[in-house]
Amino acid sequence: MLSKLDRRVETICVTSLVREVSPFHDLLATISMARTLRRLSPDIVHTHTSKAGITGRFAAMACGRTKVVHGVHILPFNDQPFLKRSVYLTLEKLASIRTGAFVDVSEGMRDLCLMNGLGDENNHFVVCSGMDVDQFRVAEPAADMREVLNCRAGTDQPVAVLYVAVMERRKRHRELIAAMIPLLKERPGIHLFLAGDGPESVILRRMVEDADCKGSVSFLGFRDDIATVISAADICVFSSEREGLPRSIVQYAMCGKPIVATALPGIDLVVREGENGYVVPSDDFTGLVQHVSHLCDDAIKRQEMSAQSATLDFSRWDARIMSSEIELIYDRLLSPSAQSPSAGAKEAHVTSQLEQR
Numbered sequence: 001m002l003s004k005l006d007r008r009v010e011t012i013c014v015t016s017l018v019r020e021v022s023p024f025h026d027l028l029a030t031i032s033m034a035r036t037l038r039r040l041s042p043d044i045v046h047t048h049t050s051k052a053g054i055t056g057r058f059a060a061m062a063c064g065r066t067k068v069v070h071g072v073h074i075l076p077f078n079d080q081p082f083l084k085r086s087v088y089l090t091l092e093k094l095a096s097i098r099t100g101a102f103v104d105v106s107e108g109m110r111d112l113c114l115m116n117g118l119g120d121e122n123n124h125f126v127v128c129s130g131m132d133v134d135q136f137r138v139a140e141p142a143a144d145m146r147e148v149l150n151c152r153a154g155t156d157q158p159v160a161v162l163y164v165a166v167m168e169r170r171k172r173h174r175e176l177i178a179a180m181i182p183l184l185k186e187r188p189g190i191h192l193f194l195a196g197d198g199p200e201s202v203i204l205r206r207m208v209e210d211a212d213c214k215g216s217v218s219f220l221g222f223r224d225d226i227a228t229v230i231s232a233a234d235i236c237v238f239s240s241e242r243e244g245l246p247r248s249i250v251q252y253a254m255c256g257k258p259i260v261a262t263a264l265p266g267i268d269l270v271v272r273e274g275e276n277g278y279v280v281p282s283d284d285f286t287g288l289v290q291h292v293s294h295l296c297d298d299a300i301k302r303q304e305m306s307a308q309s310a311t312l313d314f315s316r317w318d319a320r321i322m323s324s325e326i327e328l329i330y331d332r333l334l335s336p337s338a339q340s341p342s343a344g345a346k347e348a349h350v351t352s353q354l355e356q357r
Helices: 023-040 050-062 082-096 107-115 133-138 143-150 173-186 201-210 226-231 247-254 285-297 299-310 319-334 343-356
Strands: 044-048 067-072 101-104 124-126 159-164 190-195 217-221 235-238 259-262 277-280
Touching: 023 050, 044 050, 044 319, 050 067, 050 082, 067 107, 067 319, 101 107, 101 319, 107 124, 133 226, 133 247, 143 190, 143 217, 159 173, 159 226, 159 247, 159 285, 173 190, 173 201, 173 285, 190 226, 201 217, 226 247, 235 247, 235 285, 247 259, 247 299, 259 285, 277 285, 285 299
Parallel strands: 044 067, 067 101, 101 124, 159 190, 159 235, 190 217, 235 259, 259 277
Antiparallel strands: none
């Protein structure tokens, strides 16, 4: 990802900001970022993701004049045990004191923030996660996936089931594989493709080997041609425990695929129950696999759902729209009127423009 950055972008790597929660490293990261921000004295600090968002906003307290924007793609306290939830929510509330604007990936994430006292209606803005919409509309199927399906002996019409997600615990690949194994053994025509990589990869591969299902499951690893991967699928699934509105689900629909997914905030924007897919309760993997099984049996239903996905309007997810909407939020924060009694009028103007877009 770093190699793809424009040359004009200066990259400052904070090595102490590690993925896992680590009080020692997190404190070092906060101090390091605070020193960097004091040196740079930026007009805007834009944070993203849960832990980096908390430490980054704490670090921004070292710069009194800096405006802080936080992107909300996931909330760390959601669906957590009481103690973890209490700690994470407290940290989020402390960080929200230093947050001038929240950029929510969906209305569902915005509502969850407001429900838990993070910000208010005046500083939350829903901006869809931008991408190249057109490439998903016209993508050709990945040749390697179709080759796998064509080699399936004794199956006249193989069905490709795809899950696109980083292989980390909260994506619940383990539960999905465990629930899918009986179906894969019973129905040799069904093939499960897993696109992505991550810390769970070794465990997942071992699960498949132990179940003697290597011939029915393909690990595609990290792919930078994800549009072609989705295009090659017949049914797409998503089983994450907690999330905002995942980009993968939006991309599934952009490629015109039937979707079966666990319930997540904002998912109703993309998955219309019974029309282009099915949404099951968070822990209902039996129901998820049942829907997959029924779609595998019903080619006509898959075609109907594909047609419904293809009719949805995805202009909100265009990367150019996302950029312009975020610029409006920056303008609002940097405008002198943002600190004046007439700030309400400016707020209304920006909100109106976002709604029109």
